[in-house]
């Protein structure tokens with residue numbers, strides 16, 4: 001990002017950034033409007049992203065991944081967000097599901113799933129939210145019972161990202177009768193041909209219209225007992241352990257989007273004439289953009305500090321929660337200011353700023369609503 005020294009960038013990551021940017025500009029940008037109209041990308045985009053080395057960048061080579069780390073994922077995420085290529089959620093696939101498998105999977109599970117996730121043969125989703133509960137995950141009702149060599153899953157999930165294309169789905173289920181967090185486990189469903197498994201129609205969303213989001217239904221779906229991820233009853237703890245990393249990817253994407261919104265707006269206000277002069281010449285425009293640029297740089301510096309902590313294994317959940325709520329709130333505010341400077345054109349979907357406005361709104365809700373983030377921070381403050 002212009003104007004900010006990024007201590008963690010190096011030549012290898014710059015090369016990855018270049019090739020990711022070229023991939024998204026070539027494979028996604030020209031298709032955006034068509035994908036918006038149909039509410040999903042073509043399935044092949046996953047195989048293309050796999051062939052380009054953009055999937056599972058932080059998965060070790062021995063499991064077919066890129067052998068990199070969070071920095072590689074962050075660079076790919078920044079480019080995907082900057083180019084507005086959110087038609088497939090690599091964050092869910094590589095940034096979340098691959099890490100559950102890496103952290104809790106057996107050697108056999110890792111070998112079975114990760115290499116195919118890296119090529120895009122498998123597309124991953126994570127199914128936690130249900131029609132009756134989202135933030136309060138402990139209250140999920142989807143049940144799995146062990147019958148001999150199989151679990152049987154019964155229930156429904158909603159708002160599932162990559163829901164149309166996913167053929168490997170980590171499902172949060174109740175396996176025990178214990179109330180709350182204790183009875184939750186994670187099961188991995190290989191969805192192709194799974195009897196009793198059904199996808200609902202693509203959901204008609206306010207934004208992120210290129211990304212497939214579905215309800216999923218489980219009507220006594222059989223999953224081999226060996227597809228339990230980690231220990232039974234530890235699902236809630238597993239989900240919580242991975243959250244700081246997931247929230248950082250949301251924050252990384254938010255900052256890249258601030259940059260895109262500002263770049264779009266600078267170009268627009270230089271060009272647009274009002275009252276016989278460029279819009280950029282008006283003091284209000286100058287001050288608004290000065291404020292937004294300052295906020296974007298502050299956000300970048302904060303996120304880079306969090307990334308440095310994460311790389312040292314020192315990023316705590318409270319700081320990740322701060323990064324998630326503040327960058328997504330700030331991003332939405334910046335986009336709103338930028339949209340205002342576009343006048344009526346900012347309301348037209350033809351203009352990127354209008355699409356960013358709609359696309360980013362959800363980042364204040366998913367990955368833990370921003371109010372939940374503030375509650376987490378407040379709890380840490382209470383203990384201080």
Ligand SMILES: Cc1cc2nc3c(=O)[nH]c(=O)nc-3n(C[C@H](O)[C@H](O)[C@H](O)COP(=O)(O)OP(=O)(O)OC[C@H]3O[C@@H](n4cnc5c(N)ncnc54)[C@H](O)[C@@H]3O)c2cc1C
Nearest residue numbers: 126127128129133134135136159160161365366367369371
């Ligand atoms: C586009 C999209 C993609 C998604 N992708 C996935 C996915 O891939 N997998 C998945 O499992 N889920 C996914 N979700 C679901 C998402 O995680 C939930 O929407 C989110 O957790 C909020 O849950 P909810 O919608 O049930 O809202 P609720 O839990 O009903 O909360 C509603 C509102 O109440 C307030 N609130 C809630 N709890 C508190 C609290 N403790 N303190 C103060 N205020 C509070 C917040 O303002 C919150 O926005 C997705 C959602 C969307 C919209």
